Amino acid sequence: MSLEKKYPKEVKQILAKYPPEHKRSAVMPLLYLAQREEGYVNKDAMKDIASLLDITETDVASIVGFYTLYHDKKAGKYRMQVCTDLPCALRGADEFLNNLCGNLGIKVGETTEDGLVTLEEVMCLASCDRAPMFQTQGPDGIKYHEYMTVDRTMELIEALKQTEKEAK
């Protein structure tokens, strides 16, 4: 189903933000919309956005490739993106990530067996005073989790699992 059919209200709202002759500006918000359900943008969605904005599929793919928050491959339902940049690392982010990997039994870039969480390492998230911290990118958008410990992270993952169960 096309993006416009699936999210008519959202597409209209997004396009209204920009001058009609510059509707290409809508490519970034439309990509977020396209990746909402499955966590990545598939080829059909790229084609769909290209025709909606009168640009080429290559244009759309170049945007997906350039920006780190767009994905063209399926991963876990939630991407857990831990900041290990300098200010966070000075407050224990590297150790935190290491221990978290140990607890989850996966390496950075891998997904938990149940397909719920993919662990990623990312650059500064503007939360340097509240490290260790990470963001989760999932169907409900992007959320910050600050002053984290491994225990608190495991609790969060349990809560996500519970939500999943209830949804089913």
Place this chain on the structure above:
Amino acid sequence: MEHILLRHRDIPDFNKLNVYKKNGGFAAFKKAVTKMEPTEVTAEVTKSGLRGRGGAGFPTGMKWSFIDKNNWPHYVVANADESEPGTFKDREIMESNPFQFLEGLAIASYAVGANVAYIYLRGEFWQVAAFLDEKIAEMEEAGILGDSIFGTDYSLKIYTHLGAGAYICGEETALLESLEGKRGQPRVRPPFPPSYGLYGKPTIINNVETFTNVPPILSNGADWYKSIGTADSAGVKIFSLSGRVRKPGNYELPFGTTFRQLIYEHGMGVQDGRSVKAIMPAGASSSLIVVDDKVLDTPMDYSSVRTVGSDLGSASVIVLDDTVDIDWVINKTIHFFKHESCGKCTPCREGNYWMRNLTDRIHEGKGSGDDVKLLLNVAKQMQGKCLCALGEFSTMAVVTGIERFPQDFKKKTKA
């Protein structure tokens, strides 16, 4: 002292419209639109000495005065891409004092004749953008945004736009490219945005904190504002303090506050009672300062920080204590810049690739003294040759790290 920017710390519920209004909110915008000519607003901001808070410190009023009046429409864009490692001030403003920021953005729009303004937020600020959308809707309902504002013929719409994880989009022309729906790669300048900006139209871009300064300047006058801070750097600044301090966080202080006051009085000193080895006053883009008593007593304003061999930039002060190895620090900063280089110009793209390879080798203990020399050589060759500031900034910590902390590299390398 009461806060001028972080007023939410003094007044509960300051992010609610009625509370903001009750405490003088939107009086400055009303005064501008109903009683002042746009050029008078710009003149007052110029007189206040306000300088851009994104890092470059360019005089704000002067930037506004550059807007091309022979080419329309005009746009104003708020740079809320806050991505410099060590900077987290704009987020606090937008989350907790959103209306003062939005009011400043509205005043700037009136001053330069823009009827549409965009707020470009880094994609990670997803929740902040949703929150601002609510606040903008509340202002529209209250008649503070939209058509016929305060009964005049001035109209203004403000829209949020989310980036998607690219540090380079904090560079103003890369930001504009991104807002136009392209990859965020910097443009060749000149022309500068006040003559050729968004969609090729005259555009004023300022940082979130810069806009937030504007309402109090208009309410209390330029002379009041100039009386705070130092001769060269008027007013207050939000210092984002991070690293090995006991109490990291944002501190709103007058320009001219010393490093010692920030670190020891506000930040409660260094963790485990250790001493400060180095300071990075402008995040990952800093030249590293070797710390001694003279440095600690240096006032933090644009010109004074230069006298100790660095720049104040966005005032994101990262504190490194005496347990931190500088080869590790530059390994971290180079990994950041290698990841964030947009790939457009060769010195930055290739230079950061090679700098990363070299610093990895040195940091792993597999490097030689010649590797350190080569790393310094690559960094120096990049300087002055990159299209935008990112490439230049990527070399700062490398060059000053190696030159000012040679012992850390000697320790790490084979003969």
